[in-house]
Amino acid sequence: MKKLIFENETLYIEKEDSIIPWVKIFPKKECKELSDCDKSTRDLLINTMLTVEKAMIEFYHPEKINIAMFGNYLPKLHIHVMARFKEDSHYPEPMWGKEQRENKLNLPSFDEFKKILQEKLK
């Protein structure tokens, strides 16, 4: 499964199909809201979110990191972590907002980032 980029006993991470660097972190033990997770799962989700954030900052030097937990369509907790750039299609709107321009990004390969992230998450 190509979109799966990491997993351990507690969680897995998928790549979102997008022009920006965007991953989604899912707990394996499903819960609807973050406060429904047991504490150790929640702590690991938050720490993993921070590791992804820091890895994106280091690798892509984005304008801003965007984080979201919605789950309205599928009421199953997951955390979106996105690297945002002034030149991306929606900036400064969220990726769910109105498109602002044709995408002009020219980013280093996600495969390279994936390798670095996998190393950091080990």
Added chain:
Amino acid sequence: MKKLIFENETLYIEKEDSIIPWVKIFPKKECKELSDCDKSTRDLLINTMLTVEKAMIEFYHPEKINIAMFGNYLPKLHIHVMARFKEDSHYPEPMWGKEQRENKLNLPSFDEFKKILQEKLK
């Protein structure tokens, strides 16, 4: 200042002017990204976010909690916590997405929720 609903030494909480229950949590020591905050500030932000989430669930019984950290317009970390309902203006889209319908919500008073939240955050 009417929109300020809570503060302590580390953070403050504002009400967002919206038809849905929506608050924003700001650290007093400004940082751009969550990973830029010192650990004790970050832990308190996350715990406060969870307290707000649980208080909203208990008081409003929403369809889903939505959480977001964007800060693209103002690159200063803050956490949005929103209670979402099937009948709200944007559901199941995020509040930043396309409006889906005229708002049909009839919710209990935010002032009542504010009092309960303030009590829980003490």
